[in-house]
Amino acid sequence: MEGVKTLTVELGERSYPIWIGQGLLSSVARYLQEIGISHNQTLLVVTDEHVGSLYLAPVVQSLQEAGFRVFSYTVPAGEQAKSLACYEKIMTYALEHKLDRQSVIVALGGGVVGDLAGFVASTFMRGIPFIQLPTTLLAHDSSVGGKVAINHPLGKNMIGAFHQPLAVIYDTATLATLPAREVASGFAEVLKHGFIWDETFVQWLQDNAEACRRLQEPFLAEALYRACQVKSQVVSQDEKENGLRAILNFGHTFGHAFEALGHYQRLTHGEAVAIGMVLAAHVSEVVYQQRGLAERVTRVLSTYGLSGEWHTLPWSFEEVLQKMYSDKKVIAGRLRLVLLERMGKAVLTDHVDVEILRAVWSLPFQSQV
Structure with a gap:
């Protein structure tokens, strides 16, 4: 695709693409179809309050217009969302909305959302697929490699797993809303x-x-x-x-x-x-x-x-x-x-x-x- 940089994390049968470019969120449905996600797979988009206010509605709308069945769950912004309490709430929501072993978690946000949503995906019904849609500079690191986790009061990322995403779709246009401090942090x-x-x-x-x-x-x-x-x-x-x-x-x-x-x-x-x-x-x-x-x-x-x-x-x-x-x-x-x-x-x-x-x-x- 023109103007989009692509590379692959080589892990045999679990290899997956990373797409990097401007405006990719508007084409998320096309990328999901490219990696074989079908319309009979329910999607759960997990985001936080800040990112959700900017990008959740257009992402959900584009997926629904493409024929996908989509639910969404929004957590508080910040590190406090990587908690057992938030994890349990998302699990409850997923069960209440009848997600199954073919469903797909979509992580829309920075590293906190990616880690949390990925950990939900790694443990829901013993593991379901998930996709990373990073929206921060810092998440270029956390969204690649399959490390997913939540925090414990006694330590960061102490409860986690290795669970590789199906793809990383990195829309660099989302970085324009980052404050200077977060840009520096990401670099x-x-x-x-x-x-x-x-x-x-x-x-x-x-x-x-x-x-x-x-x-x-x-x-x-x-x-x-x-x-x-x-x-x-x-x-x-x-x-x-x-x-x-x-x-x-x-x-x-x-x-x-x-x-x-x-x-x-x-x-x-x-x-x-x-x-x-x-x-x-x-x-x-x-x-x-x-x-x-x-x-x-x-x-x-x-x-x-x-x-x-x-x-x-x-x-x-x-x-x-x-x-x-x-x-x-x-x-x-x-x-x-x-x-x-x-x-x-x-x-x-x-x-x-x-x-x-x-x-x-x-x-x-x-x-x-």
Whole structure:
């Protein structure tokens, strides 16, 4: 289709397409038919209050006009929707409206909606198909790869599954309504894909930062395509995070600790991960003797309006460390970190001495502004 970028997550019989382009929501029915969704399959569109007010009515209308039987459920906007309470309410709604094993869940929204709706799909009648319609920059990451989950009061994403979508249909026109802070937050994950896998992508993002931050085409679609390409390559090689896929958590062990300590309100996910990536880059410098690595990571993040400053956070190193040890990525009591052997080459290790982390925490921050 003209003007639409397409790539495939290669998982054998469960391979699926990612479509990226402007105005795709108006053609959702056509894409569903292309992947074999028939009119006798009931659709349940899950969205949140913010996204729903913008896009739910036209999406439902277009699907109904194409002959689909469609229901919808709207959850509150924000991380609080990834809860057992919201999960149970959607399950009840699906049962009350007679969804069956052939029904399809459609996740219309950002990462929270995608994770929640995907987890519903993974467990309803032991698993039904679902489709991702991401509407945020951050969701370029969460919508690809099949990780679906809800939160527990004691930890983020602690209740979840691996459940791949049938397709990811990414309408970049929906990103125009995002506030600047959310745009910056989303680019943290875009940059992460470059840091861990492709130094030339990092340079491209640095060279085209102004156009990307303005969501200017064709730069926006190219950035998302290349980031999704990295994610799909990693997932194709290691679907269930037995090894390689863990590198996608670069910056996240620190970042998830910051999010949890801030009760998911002080920092956006991207802001927390950006700080985590700077700290992880400093640790990488110590472990792999890569001088200048943290300075470059910090500089590139700053071009997207992201600060890696951790000294202004209100928590002590001991508080952060304790929260890091409660992360699900801790195995047998050993803290696992993703580090950079060099720019574009990430590795997973559980051999970093805590005293190195403590020393990095005490370093002065070098602002790039």
